[in-house]
Amino acid sequence: MHVLVTGGAGFIGANFVRHVLQTQPDVRVTNLDALTYAGNLASLVDVADDPRYRFVHGDVCDAGLVDELVTGVGSGSGHGRVDAVVHFAAESHVDRSIDGPAEFLRTNVSGAGVVFEACRRAEVDRVLHISTDEVYGSVDEPDRFVEGDALEPNSPYSASKAAADLLARSYGVTYGYPITVTRTANNFGPFHFPEKMIPLFVTNLIDGLKVPLYGDGRNVRDWTYVADNVAAQWLVLTEGVPGEVYNVGAGNELTNRELTFRLLERLGADEDMIEHVPDRPGHDLRYAVDTTKVRALGWSPAHSLDEALDGTVAWYRTNEDWWRPLKAGGASARRGTAPSAKG
The missing domain is CATH 3.90.25.10 (UDP-galactose 4-epimerase, domain 1)
Incomplete structure (x- = not known):
């Protein structure tokens, strides 16, 4: 199996790449990352020499490059055609989105569109888009958001992620091409x-x-250890129902x-x-998500x-x-x- 990970030099992406290489001996990983301020190859120095791993320096908004990586055709081919794509690449800090939303719209919306379209044309078997619980907005005690709840984002960051979520949904409705979405709670851990x-x-x-x-x-x-989160992402990618949305959170409010x-x-x-x-x-007061669906796949926090x-x-x-x-x-x-x- 060959997996393309976008944004794999970022915090969660790097932990995901490491998790896959350490737990899935038959999987090859191509990591596409633009190495903007939060992308750091020092976070992956321990896997850099793994023959199953390849890093490509590039932008998810570069449609030509993304097409080459997805199809395995052209100068970016390297490991050949991909079987799955996990789309982490995003601008992610709310503070930065308040001060300058334009880059968030470019990367988080346009970049997602480039990835989704390349995958659709190439008929990639599985595509997982990594989103955030912030797309729901704030929720009062004791309620928790379920996957079908309305999206009411309250920052430029969360609005850009909600737009990408809706774009993913539209690919299933319009093209019959299902894109799976995970909405994750706040993560923490090494390489943050x-x-x-x-x-x-x-x-x-x-x-x-x-x-x-x-x-x-x-x-x-809701604070979720990154090692637990990336295990959930892999499970959703491989065992989840394509086109479904899964909330991921440890319940540590x-x-x-x-x-x-x-x-x-x-x-x-x-x-x-x-x-x-x-x-x-x-500033949203409270985030809390119901994680019944992802737990039904067999996931629970290990820490x-x-x-x-x-x-x-x-x-x-x-x-x-x-x-x-x-x-x-x-x-x-x-x-x-x-x-x-x-x-």
Whole structure:
């Protein structure tokens, strides 16, 4: 089996590539990534020499290149025709989408369209589009979103992902070409770009810097360890019903304030290390998804939240050579913050 992974040098994509190569000995992987700010080949150095793995530097909006990779015809052919495509490539940070939505529309909508169309023309057997629970908008306690609920995105990022979800749906209705979609909860774990909450807070605390908590910290997220998430993605790709939507989340709901205190405890810090900063515009209060469908395929999280947080903190402690260059290059910039101060 030959799988094309788009955005495979990003956080979840790199963990997915590694998962497949480590658990599926008969699978070959081609990784297409533009290596924008969050794409990092250092995240895949341990698999770079695997003969089943190939990296291609390129843009998902390059229709000619995507066609070559999908069909195995042309200068980008390499491993030959693909049997499946997993589309991770996306701009993903809400803050960046607020400050500059144009690139999100280009990559997340137009790029998805390029991938879907190349796959349709080549009649690729299985296509999985990776989306987000943010497309649903915010939900009140105790409700959880199910896959058929309306999409009500509230940021340029989530709106661009919702547009791609609807485009995927249209391919099934218009062309009879089913594209499967997963809507994933917040992920964390190794190789997470340090602009996001958990890696930013952990690395700040390692350096004795304060952590910037948006608003009053009441916003609720479902935190899923990335190793568990990528296992779910592979299961949906290979065992899911083509054209269906699957929510993926571990059910670890915490307010941002609760999560902050768990990280402070693990890094030996106290509440004085919290810097309250102005809230993000349009900040959804709560995300929560029903995961009955993906669990019916046989998936469940293999890691408890505490185990996963412990492992994540330990990884950032022992892999400073991965994240320090990123932070030195400005990766820790966040809306509403001045440069962090020593506690």
